[in-house]
Amino acid sequence: MSSPKGSKKVNDWKEFVDKSKSATLEIVNKLKEQSKGFSMGKQSKSVNAVSSKKMTGDLFDKCRKYDTAEKAKELGFYPYFRPLESAQGTEVCVDGNKMVMLGSNNYLGLTDDERVMKASIKAIEKYGAGCAGSRFLNGNLDLHNRLENELAKFVHKDAGLLFSTGFQTNLGIIQALIGRKDIVITDKWDHASIIDGCRLSFGKMEKFEHNDMADLEETLQRCQGANGILIVVDGIFSMEGDIANLPDIVKLAKKYKARVMVDDAHALGVLGKNGRGTAEHFGLESEVDIIMGTFSKSLASLGGFIAADKKTIDYVRHNARSLIFSAAIPPANAAAALKSLEIIQAEPQRREQLWKNTQKMMDGLKSMGYDIGESCTPIIPLLFHENERSLEVVKNLPGGEQFVNLGLMPTDIMGIAFWRFASEHGLFINIVMPPAVPPGRTLIRTSYIATHTDKQLDFALDVFSKVGKQLAIIP
Ligand SMILES: Cc1ncc(COP(=O)(O)O)c(C=O)c1O
Secondary structure, eight states: OOOOTTOOOTTTHHHHHHTTTTHHHHHHHHHHHHHHTTOOSOOOHHHHOOOSSSOOOOTTHHHHHOOHHHHHHHHTOOOSSOOBSSOSSSEEEETTEEEEEOSOOOTTSOTTOHHHHHHHHHHHHHHOSOOOSBTTTTOOOHHHHHHHHHHHHHTTOSEEEEESSHHHHHHHHHHHHOOTTEEEEEETTOOHHHHHHHHHSSSEEEEEOTTOHHHHHHHHHHTTTOSEEEEEEESBOTTTOOBOOHHHHHHHHHHTTOEEEEEOTTTTTTSSTTSOOHHHHHTOTTTOSEEEEESSSTTOSSOEEEEEOHHHHHHHHTTOHHHHTSBOOOHHHHHHHHHHHHHHHHOHHHHHHHHHHHHHHHHHHHHHTOBOTTOOSSEEEEEOOOOHHHHHHHHHSTTHHHHHTTOOOHHHHHHHHHHHHHHHTTEEOEEEOTTSSOTTOOEEEEEOOTTOOHHHHHHHHHHHHHHHHHTTSOO
């Protein structure tokens, strides 16, 4: 695996810093500002109020002034929107160079599976390229109905409902279910689409500390007297790969008369003996009221769904705005998801291989001395801790002293350095910085695929060993 063409060598840290001494600091400060505004509370009236004494400004001023991304690009540190020049397999082509892909949600390796691709082509030939409208009025296909029935059957629920993306699924279900006198309770680490669904609803939103059952119980106690309560959690948390404590959540939900919804975006096809997700993993399929999933991960496509009892699905079908007022999932995507679902059920060996690969990486990373947090799934984060020796290493690179003194948090410095070094060695990994994680918790997110070969994984472990030692992150 070679360095991406045009990417800067590790040693030109001086250039990296000199180009814009304050740019990185500015980027991080802006990110911090954004993360402050990320709180879920309602904005106060005084913030929203339009003062009649002030002249109206130009709405686009903020866009004209926005240069955070440009500055990051100038610095050679812009890990976003990287154009892949190949299918998203276990190796990808970036800037003409092969990289081992450790940043994908293609857990079962189906995005470039011949059978899935052929199913998409056949669907285009039969149904055309698009649906030309919402399922509600004119865009519904027999293919959509088939897929939602198959999905419901798969997760052992009475009925299913398709949406055009996973994001829209969470917007639609929460907005439709949570009325003015209802309360939705979320884990603080829930996905952004859940948070935005809560914002769209007319009800009240409460959050509990990540996977903290005592806090959930206190929150439920505070919420008693509501018209209805829904607890929504990710099954597998998308950034750190830990699993929701569903057994206790379900117990508390029963005690306090709440309903439970699990977002299984990352768990479908991955958790449970048959890949049916978090509820199957814990043997709680009949205790979870709503299972939500996306097609953009194990199902190798684009779209989303919920599955629940018939009456709930019927209500959401006729009240979810992101379903009714948005075009239907295109035939090619629906057919790809349907074929993937068939393969997931027919080939359990894929999931077995995914877990073998996951175990190999977990053992390898842990034995090297990496902190992988509470992960117990194919999403494995590398967490950084403040470490004088690592900062010394970066300081001693040409230009490193200035870089370290920019005022970044130590974990940001270590994350940025790690991402650069590992990328230059040919690993496609993701750096996750605030506001996607709390300040000080910058991490490298790695994720694994059933079709990764031992050779690719050994290569990755070798890079992690080299880079970790180089940066004194591991002994
Ligand atoms: C937990 C979770 N829920 C929902 C979504 C949204 O799904 P999609 O990207 O398929 O729209 C994601 C996407 O990353 C996710 O991680």
